[in-house]
Each structure stands twice: as structure tokens, then as C-alpha cells.
Amino acid sequence: MKKLRAISIVLVVAGFILGIVFFVVGSFKPKSAGITIETVPAASIIIDGEQVGRTPYSGTRKPGEITIKLIPESFEAPLAPFETKVTLVAGIETIVKREFGESDETSSGEIISFEKIGGKEASLAVVSIPDAAQISIDGSIRGFAPYKTSSIVPGEHQVIVYAPGFSEKSFSLRTTEGYKLTAVVKLKPNGEEVLSDEDETPEEPKQEEVEILSTPTGFLRVRSEPSTAGEEVAQVEPGERYPYLDTDEDTGWFKIEYEDGEEGWVSNQYAKIIEPGVDNEEEEPSPTPTASPEPSPAP
Secondary structure (H helix, E strand, C coil): HHHHHHHHHHHHHHHHHHHHHHHHHHHCCCCCEEEEEEEEEEEEEEEEEEEEEEEEEEEECEEEEEEEEEEECCCCCCCCEEEEEEECCCCEEEEEEECCCCCCCEEEEEEEEEEECCCCCCEEEEECCCCCEEEECCCCCCCCCCEEEEEEECCEEEEEEEECCCCCEEEEEECCCEEEEEEEECCCCCCCCCCCCCCCCCCCCCCEEEEECCCCCCEEEEEECCCCCCCCEECCCCEEEEEEECCCCCCCCCCEEECCCCEEEHHHEEEEEEECCCCCCCCCCCCCCCCCCCCCCHH
């Protein structure tokens, strides 16, 4: 009886130790990275020289850079294969979509990948082929590719990429806190003739702008945060206009792009939003502050 009890105790202890070992090993085991590939029509998939199946495909792999080659299955006109490199991130799914054409030029698709940046902000960058395509996010025109912002709310967003003479591309994506999401979007020609500059210059879609008003110092400070506590990152002058990006709900300050790819906040006491297509008007006197204005004499 004592012998059976001793054996039982040994088995229980051994099981407990094995459980701890499996838990520790699992905790230190690196997370896998997800990869999803969708194509029209279906295609054979080769990753790092190894055929892994056909589309639609969803799987996990070790984090790091991989080379993907897609060979379309076509029984009519020959279609152009596609090859690209993407970097997989642990715990994050990378998405590759491709609609094959007879050449790379007549093909389209998007690649959505992530890069860890840390912090609590979510960042988004959109690159288009061809360059300078119009970017709309959640129904609002934000600018032209290459476009990037660090003021986007984490979560689901609807993106539309458009360029004259090309088919519009619409897709949804999910931005994540602490990560930069990059969407590389390839558009295909739609067969419509685009007027040259000699024929007619199409009017470019415009976005809202922020106009700088008169200040006691003759300039307005651009800060890293929407308050006077934010670090000064630049100075702008009355009468100048900058692309409008966002409004802080608490202070009413405006977020602007004061240089290509550089963003900052200005006090709403010394700035106003200008709707697209509104020409310069006679400068108005500084309005009465409405929400946490930046005190003089440090506008």
C-alpha cells in the first residue's frame, strides 16, 4: 500500500514538473507570423523557393523577410506572374492580393504589411503605383500618395485609391496601436484616355487647409502636442496655408502638415480652417479663443 502511494506521489510530482516545463518553453517560443494570399484567378504559391499550395492561402511562418512568387492558373490568354518580398511580423497577419493581367502593367493588387514602432499611436502609410494617386480614408480625401499619417485611430478603416485613367481600388484595413501599417497599392489602367496637359489640365481634388492668422509676435509656433506644453517643432507665418489633418477634441487645436511628411499642432486662436476652393481673403482679426488657446506672447 505504501509502495502504491509512493508511486502515485512520484507520478503527480512528475506531471507537475512536466507541466511547468511545457509552460516555460511555450512562453519563450517565438510567436508565428501570419500570411494571407488571395488572387484572381487562382495561382500557385512559391515561398522562398518552395511550393506551398495555391490561392486562396492562409498560414503561419517564422517572422522575417520572405520571397513570394505567384504563378496564375490561366487556360486562356497567358497572364503575368508576380514576385515580391515582404517582411512578416510576429503576431501580425500580412496580406497580399493580386488580380492578374496579361502584363504587370495591366495587373493590380495590394500588399498590407506592418512594422513595429512602439508607443500608443497607430501609423498608416499608403504608396501607389502609379505615384500621386488620390487617397481617401473613411470617405474623406486625405491627400496624394505617398501618404502617411500618425494620427489615425486604431481599428477598421476603408481606403480608396484613385488615379485618372486607372481603375479605382477600394479595400479595408485595420490599424494597430504601436505599429505602422504600410499599404502598397497597384492600380491597373481602365482604358480611358487621359487628357494631356496640352489638351486640358484636370483640376486636382483639394483638401481642407489651415490658414495662419495674425499673431502678436508675427509668427505662430508649431508644437508636437495640442497644447502649450508641447515641444516647438517649427514656426509658421500669418497668411500661409497648410494641409489640415485633424482637430483635437479637448483643446480645439489644428493638426497640420507644415512640411512634406512632417506634422504638428497649431493653436486655433491664431488659425482657421479653409474649405477647398476658397481663395485668399482679407486677413481677419484674431478671433476670440474658443478652446484652450495658447496665451500670448508665445503663439
